[in-house]
Amino acid sequence: MSQHRKIYLASKSPRRRELLRQVGIDFEVLLLRDAPPRGPDVTEIVLPGELPDAYVARVTQEKAQAAWDAVLARRLFPHPVLAADTTVVIAQEILGKPTNRDEAVAMLSKLAGNTHQVLTSIAIKYQHQLLQCTQTSEVTFAALDNAQIAAYCDSAEPYDKAGGYGIQGMAARFITHISGSYSGIMGLPLYETTALLDRFKPN
Numbered sequence: 001m002s003q004h005r006k007i008y009l010a011s012k013s014p015r016r017r018e019l020l021r022q023v024g025i026d027f028e029v030l031l032l033r034d035a036p037p038r039g040p041d042v043t044e045i046v047l048p049g050e051l052p053d054a055y056v057a058r059v060t061q062e063k064a065q066a067a068w069d070a071v072l073a074r075r076l077f078p079h080p081v082l083a084a085d086t087t088v089v090i091a092q093e094i095l096g097k098p099t100n101r102d103e104a105v106a107m108l109s110k111l112a113g114n115t116h117q118v119l120t121s122i123a124i125k126y127q128h129q130l131l132q133c134t135q136t137s138e139v140t141f142a143a144l145d146n147a148q149i150a151a152y153c154d155s156a157e158p159y160d161k162a163g164g165y166g167i168q169g170m171a172a173r174f175i176t177h178i179s180g181s182y183s184g185i186m187g188l189p190l191y192e193t194t195a196l197l198d199r200f201k202p203n
Contacts, residue, residue: 007124007197008076010067010083011187015168019188025197030067030081044085044096052089056121057134060085064125064132080126080200086187088163090116095163104153107164112144112174116163120184122193124200131196135189137180139167144174 008030009016020027046055063083071078088095090110098104115138123132152171158164165171167178167185181189 006079008067008071008079008081010063010070010081013084013187015166015186016084016188019183019186019190020193023190023194025194027082028079030070030076032063032066032070046094052087052092052094052117052119053134053136055094056085056087056119057132060121060123060134061130061132064123064130068125078126080124082122082124082193082197084120084122084188086118086120086162086184088116088118090114097160097162098158098164101153104158104164105149108144108149108152108158111141111163111165112149113141115140115177118163118180118185120181120187120189122188122196124196126200129200131200133192133196135181135184135192137178137182137184139175139185140177141174142176148174 006026006028009020009027010030010032012029012031017029044059050058060083063085064081067081067083071081095107095110098107118137118139119134121132121134123130152158155170157166157169157171165174167175167182178185181191183190184192
């Protein structure tokens with residue numbers, strides 16, 4: 001794919017925007033519905049028995065399809081759309097975005113002193129084409145006491161991030177080791193994203 005071809009980014013994440021700018025990808029944000037009156041374009045509910053890798057891949061595919069449908073419905077210029085979803089997994093349990101302080105405390109308590117996985121799936125949709133891959137990294141947290149967890153959860157940082165933390169923020173001081181892709185842990189693995197874009201052949 002030409003480095004100069006524009007794409008739509010189907011994400012409201014400021015971190016994904018920052019990462020795309022970092023590698024010089026030209027993009028326009030394409031926001032999907034995430035609230036009433038008509039409800040969200042994509043729900044992120046885990047299906048019964050669904051494994052983490054299947055879950056993150058399915059949600060990403062649904063986001064990519066919803067974004068492409070939005071391009072057609074809004075009669076936008078048909079640039080390819082890039083969608084992504086990140087999930088944090090510990091002992092096969094999917095940790096979503098905490099909705100309140102109690103949930104954030106519970107998530108950080110599970111992560112403290114343990115190693116967990118961060119799965120980020122990316123998909124490019126254009127016409128009938130769909131290219132997708134999922135990248136997995138491992139993150140190890142130091143043991144944390146209740147006061148450290150409470151102080152972190154008193155900040156605004158945990159509440160819009162899978163697993164209740166952001167590696168690029170204050171939580172960096174808790175992390176003793178990572179294996180994989182730092183940008184993937186942030187929400188968009190840049191090597192895999194650019195490789196997928198290079199493979200993409202628009203009609």
